[in-house]
Amino acid sequence: MAKQPxxxxxxxxxxxxxxxxxxxxxxxxxxxxxxxxxxxxKALPKQALFVHADLSVAHxxxxxxxxxxxxxxxxxxxxxxxxxxxxxxSLIETTPEDWDHIHAVNLRAPYLMxxxxxAALKKAQGAIVNxxxxxxxxxxxxxxxxASTKGGLLALTRSMASEFAxxxxxxxxxxxxxxxxxxxxxxxxxxxxxxxxxxxxxxNLAKRILLKRLAAPEEIANVxxxxxxxxxxxxxxxxxxxxxGGVLARLSSA
Numbered sequence: 001m002a003k004q005p006x007x008x009x010x011x012x013x014x015x016x017x018x019x020x021x022x023x024x025x026x027x028x029x030x031x032x033x034x035x036x037x038x039x040x041x042k043a044l045p046k047q048a049l050f051v052h053a054d055l056s057v058a059h060x061x062x063x064x065x066x067x068x069x070x071x072x073x074x075x076x077x078x079x080x081x082x083x084x085x086x087x088x089x090s091l092i093e094t095t096p097e098d099w100d101h102i103h104a105v106n107l108r109a110p111y112l113m114x115x116x117x118x119a120a121l122k123k124a125q126g127a128i129v130n131x132x133x134x135x136x137x138x139x140x141x142x143x144x145x146x147a148s149t150k151g152g153l154l155a156l157t158r159s160m161a162s163e164f165a166x167x168x169x170x171x172x173x174x175x176x177x178x179x180x181x182x183x184x185x186x187x188x189x190x191x192x193x194x195x196x197x198x199x200x201x202x203x204n205l206a207k208r209i210l211l212k213r214l215a216a217p218e219e220i221a222n223v224x225x226x227x228x229x230x231x232x233x234x235x236x237x238x239x240x241x242x243x244x245g246g247v248l249a250r251l252s253s254a
Contacts, residue, residue, distance in 0.1 A: 005124070006072050007228065008032040010055060010113065011083030012048070013040030015181025016131065016224075019217035020080060021048050023225050032068055035083070055083050055109035056101055065116025075124025076117050078228035081110035082131040084149075086183055088190055091144040099145050106149035107156070114160060118167075125168035129227045130157045131220075132173045134244045143187070150175075154240060161238030170237040172227045177244025178205055179215040210246025219243065 007024050011017040012033035021044055024031050031048040033040065034055070041050040049071075053064045085105045087098050110130055114121075121128065136154045139147040153173065160171035178184060180202070186192075188201045195201075206213050223243050227233050242248060 004028060004030050005077035006030040006032065006074070007078040007080060008034065008068065008076060008113075008117065009080040009082060010034045010109070011131075012050070013037040013043055014082070014183065015217040016176065016179060016220045017082050018044060019221040020082065020224050021045065023218070023221040024078075024228075027225065027229075029077070032071070034064065055113070056104040058104075058108070058112060061109060061112040062116060065113070069117065069120050072120050072124075075122070075126060076120035077124045077126045077230075078129065079113060079117055079121060079126065080129045080131070080224055080228065081113055081153075082224075083109060084131065084146075084183070086143070086146045086187055088142050088187055089145070090142055094145050102145045103149055103152075106146070107152045110153060111156065118164070118169075121164075121169045122167040125230070126170075127228045127230060127233075128157075128160055128164075128169065128171040129224050130154075130160075130171070130173045131224065132157070132175045132240065134175050134177045134242060134248060136175055136240075137242070138248055157240065158238050165237060170227075170230070170233070172233070172236060172238070173240040174220065174223050174227065175240055175242045175244065176220045177215060177242070177247050178209060179217055179220055181217055184214070208247070209244070210250060213245065215243060215245060 007029050012021050013035040021033050025047045033048040033050045034053050036054045053060050130153050132153045133150040135147040136150040157173040189195045
């Protein structure tokens with residue numbers, strides 16, 4: 001691996017995204033941080049190069065690939081497809097516009113990112129890490145659109161691994177469970193992150209997890225880093241790691 005490998009992280013200003021940026025910086029990587037949030041440039045560590053882009057817009061993703069590819073002459077050592085949006089609605093209430101938007105960000109964008117950065121990944125014999133969710137394997141009501149994107153991302157990961165192995169590119173997925181991030185709070189609050197009983201809602205959720213707590217964003221970032229770093233996971237591709245505190249290990253009827 002290069003003396004200073006380069007990683008590109010999408011959704012970099014969010015909870016898991018920011019923790020992942022910080023982890024890679026700590027390990028000495030050069031970090032390209034992408035997010036739709038303008039505030040990301042201020043919220044992220046100054047060592048990261050922040051780039052604003054709306055990954056739900058196909059031509060913005062293509063422009064991003066064109067502009068950043070020139071900044072990685074040694075190739076791209078890791079691509080972390082972390083950007084995601086969540087909609088808390090029943091399938092009947094979910095509009096076609098809702099459906100298209102969540103699929104554009106959560107599923108189409110990773111495909112476009114890999115397509116745009118394939119040459120850079122091949123040059124560095126890099127790794128792709130797609131951030132899926134436990135909702136890819138088991139889900140609940142009011143989150144069907146989100147779950148469908150995360151299930152699709154899991155299948156897409158296997159396809160990437162199959163197609164890109166000959167190029168020396170590995171592709172794996174991380175499936176986080178309940179993680180203490182603004183997205184979780186938004187989901188628990190039906191879009192309102194500041195409801196008075198949010199702490200109680202998080203506590204009640206934690207009680208249903210085998211480890212009796214929520215994940216910290218840094219814990220998910222650790223798994224992402226493990227799969228991205230070829231020194232640690234060089235023989236792993238086409239796989240998924242579930243980091244859910246044991247939720248999927250227990251029958252709901254037990």
